[in-house]
Amino acid sequence: MIRHSKPNLKRADLVSVLENLVSDNIADGAMVRDFEKAFCEFHGQKGGGAVAVGSGLDALFFGLRALGIGPGDEVILPSYLPPAPYLAVRHTGAAPVICDIGPDYAASAESARARITDRTRAIIVAHLFGLPADMAALSELGMPLIEDCAQALGARYRGELVGNAGRFSFYSFHASKMITTGYGGMFFSRDTRLAAAVRDMRSYSTREDLEPAWNSNITDFQAAMGINQLKSLPRFIEQRRRIADIYTQHCIQAHMDIPPNYEERENVFYRYPIRVRHSLKDAIEYLRKNAVEGKSPVAKPLHKMLGLAPDEYPESEKAFLKTLSIPIYPALLNREAEYIAKLAAHIQ
Secondary structure, eight states: OBOSOOOOOOHHHHHHHHHHHTSSOOSSSHHHHHHHHHHHHHTTOOSSOEEEESOHHHHHHHHHHHTTOOTTOEEEEESSSOSHHHHHHHHHTOEEEEEOBOTTSSBOHHHHHTTOOTTEEEEEEEOGGGOOOOHHHHHTTOSOEEEEOTTOTTOEETTEETTSSSSEEEEEOBTTSSSOOBSOEEEEOSOHHHHHHHHHHHOOTTOSSOOOOOOOOOOHHHHHHHHHHHHHHHHHHHHHHHHHHHHHHHHHHTTOBOOOOOTTEEOOOSOEEEEOSSOHHHHHHHHHHTTBOOBOSSSSOHHHHTTOOGGGOHHHHHHHHHEEEEOOOTTOOHHHHHHHHHHHTTOO
């Protein structure tokens, strides 16, 4: 069975972890600070705007609190999204407000605009599947933007790395993500004051007050892997694009609906979503019978979890019913990608 997702770990990753494990400092120490520094430098920032935390959800939660968002406030986010951003907003006491998506799977500026009230404090913009959202259109709404880069580390919008445009951005390093530390996440902002506030919330062991704080650190050996993985990211992206080219060639010939392409947006292809014409369930079963794991990339949109009217979220509903994700990751072999592409071209 060709798996849907797979981490890309090499000997250098293992060596970096083992070297740290035999050192005297394996908790939140120098290696974590080095990882945060490397993350800032990757985004072209020399200051201390990156804070490594236990998960992407924690990174968003801390960032929202640092902005002062809480009870009585509203945060807009798209329906077609994993539940973590919704949960992070709820954890602050603020109200998540759900909008629809556009053809790029990101928040629709038109739908978001219709949901802005005098209580709206921010809009969460997810660069889903590695494809940057239309930041220009969303910026015109005049609201602070928070970038969900969990699936888009290394993607660019108009030449600029995603994560640099919003008030802050957050990342996940789960095993299936663009780079991995097993679990873990990162808060990032060019506003060093926000980063300092998040760092202050991240740990309570050295504090001299009882202000709210959480133990959400990563270990030095996770950070050691993260540093090495970040160095490999350009190669990972190149390999993902190579596989995407194989899929695109076959799927275009079969007149299939493939990931949208925009001249000003550089996709890193965290996922390769295609639209089926008929039954998504049948398509997944067809792949399974041929030893390939396909998935619905978002298990259940937020509007369906919340029991909201489907006709208010037509694009999210369509994506939920028709979008199939096929395997794409750096460890996938060319012959495997060719095999998957030929299978996908026969899906109706």
